[in-house]
Amino acid sequence: MTGAPAPALSSSPALSRQQFRLRPPPLPEPRGPLSAALTARLSRGTDPDPDPGSTPLPVPSPDNCSPYGDDLQLALYVLYELHYQGFQDVPDSLEWDSGLLAFRGAIEKVFLGALRADVPIDSAETAARALDELQLEPVGDDGSGVSYFLRDEGTLDQVRAYAAVRSLYHLKEADPHAWVLPRLHGRAKAAMVAVEFDEFGGGRAEEMHAQLFADLMEDLGLETTYGRYVDAAPAEVLATVNLMSLFGLHRALRAALVGHFAAVEVTSSPGSRRLAEAMRRVGAGPAAVRFYTEHVTADAVHEQVVRHDVVGGLLEGEPHLDADVVFGIHATTFLENRLADRLLAAWHEGATGLRGAWPDGPAPGAGRSSG
Numbered sequence: 001m002t003g004a005p006a007p008a009l010s011s012s013p014a015l016s017r018q019q020f021r022l023r024p025p026p027l028p029e030p031r032g033p034l035s036a037a038l039t040a041r042l043s044r045g046t047d048p049d050p051d052p053g054s055t056p057l058p059v060p061s062p063d064n065c066s067p068y069g070d071d072l073q074l075a076l077y078v079l080y081e082l083h084y085q086g087f088q089d090v091p092d093s094l095e096w097d098s099g100l101l102a103f104r105g106a107i108e109k110v111f112l113g114a115l116r117a118d119v120p121i122d123s124a125e126t127a128a129r130a131l132d133e134l135q136l137e138p139v140g141d142d143g144s145g146v147s148y149f150l151r152d153e154g155t156l157d158q159v160r161a162y163a164a165v166r167s168l169y170h171l172k173e174a175d176p177h178a179w180v181l182p183r184l185h186g187r188a189k190a191a192m193v194a195v196e197f198d199e200f201g202g203g204r205a206e207e208m209h210a211q212l213f214a215d216l217m218e219d220l221g222l223e224t225t226y227g228r229y230v231d232a233a234p235a236e237v238l239a240t241v242n243l244m245s246l247f248g249l250h251r252a253l254r255a256a257l258v259g260h261f262a263a264v265e266v267t268s269s270p271g272s273r274r275l276a277e278a279m280r281r282v283g284a285g286p287a288a289v290r291f292y293t294e295h296v297t298a299d300a301v302h303e304q305v306v307r308h309d310v311v312g313g314l315l316e317g318e319p320h321l322d323a324d325v326v327f328g329i330h331a332t333t334f335l336e337n338r339l340a341d342r343l344l345a346a347w348h349e350g351a352t353g354l355r356g357a358w359p360d361g362p363a364p365g366a367g368r369s370s371g
Contacts, residue, residue, distance in 0.1 A: 024086045025227030028078065032071025033058055038078055038103070042090045057103045060110050067114035068338065070355075072107060073238035077168075077230070079104040080245040084172060085226055108246060111239075119330045127259065127311055127325040134266045134329070146340045147274035149347060156282040160220045161352035162343065163213075163288075164229040165237040169244070170213035171226050174199035176241075179248030180257045188258075188313030195265075195302050195310070212291045219285030232354040236339040243335055247328060255321035258314055259328020262306045269300040 027043065030036035037057050058064075065072045081087065082095045094100060150159055169176075174196055184192055201207035214224040222229075247257035276292035279285075315322055346353035 023225065024088050024090075025225065025230065026088045027090065028074060028227075028230045030071075031074045032065070032069070034060055034065060034071045034075040034107070035078065038075045038100075041100070042078070042087065042094065045089070045091050046093060057099065060107050062110055062113065065110065067110050068235060068239055070235040070238075072110065073235040073242060074230075076104070076107045076111060076242050076246075077238045079107070080242060080249070081227070083245070083249065084175065111242070112246065115243075115331050115334070116327075119327060119334050121323055121326050121330065123323070125326050127262075127315065127322050127329070128307075130259075130326050130329045131262055131266055131307055131311070134263060134333070144344075145271075146343055147271040147278070149344060150278035151274040151281070154278055154282065154347065156220075156284070157352055158347050159278060159282050159284060160222060161354050163217055163220050164222055165233045165354070167213065167217060167222070167224075167229055168227070168233055168237060169241050171210050171224070173209040173213060175210075176244035176248045177257065177261050180254050180261075183251050183254040184258075184310075184314060185317060186313060187316070188310050191305050191309030191313060192258075192261075195305055198298055198302065209291075209294070212287070212294060215287035216279075216284075216291040219288040229359060232356065232359050234339075234342055234353070234355050236335070236342045240332075240335045240339055243331060253324070253328075255314060255318070255324035256328030256331065258311055259325035260332045262311050262325070263329045263332040265302045265306045269296050269303065272296045 027039045217224045247253045272292040272295035279288040343353040
């Protein structure tokens, strides 16, 4: 591939359910000077700058951009996507362009620096203790998080909005975590491969979790095209996706990625159970329900494998990485809490939490609270 326009999609029934990943998305709309300069640079392709006097890629710093803001997070998301699906009419060779890599490094420094400052690690805390704390559920199952809200009172439109923004990750589910495989050894690697094998459908394309999420989106009347809802996703969503790529693309952060993965697996099963109930309540359809019921079962098993064999195997061989695992756990929780605050504030006002209006209009019945 060279980043040229994608070929026409096949009409084969066997292929049709996996077409959401066959076309690279268009570049998103910029949200500030960083993302504007970046998209302009990518739009030029490999051609030299036609205007020697044009503005070069800016130098991001904590003094001129918000580490969690729309502009920086979108620019970082776009740079990371060069390592995944790429973009329409953007040459694949730009994945390793030295200027873009330097730009990405400067942005990462701002983002990671903010996370280090906002997620301080107690030197006495261990990964085992951090994971134990994640398992504590509110007494009486009356928590106040996203899954509780959607289960108890979310409207169909709010459920759809949640699925739309989560599609930025779920349509490539397990891909960011696969970066860690060459960086693990022995028991940790074997266990991580086993979990990833399940995430990728156990060898069956139609059972890949990314495909199951595309099926969920179809049930909700959403478009399944990869990257379709980037422009609708707030910065808080982009940050949660960027965190995985940040950890995954740096060998030095491999233990933080393991911590992230462990945090996701430990919290997934109970949250997925509530989201399955939410899907049933709003009448989302069997595929929407199935995505979450699949995670209730699979992630309950994965949790034990990740805790004892992935995290345990990693720290058995490299005990000095314990603090990095803890950082990955807490950074994940920190950014997920910021996203939850954003969505819940919007939902309590009766809004969707998206940036702007629905990109493709509401589905029939959207906005109603069914019961």
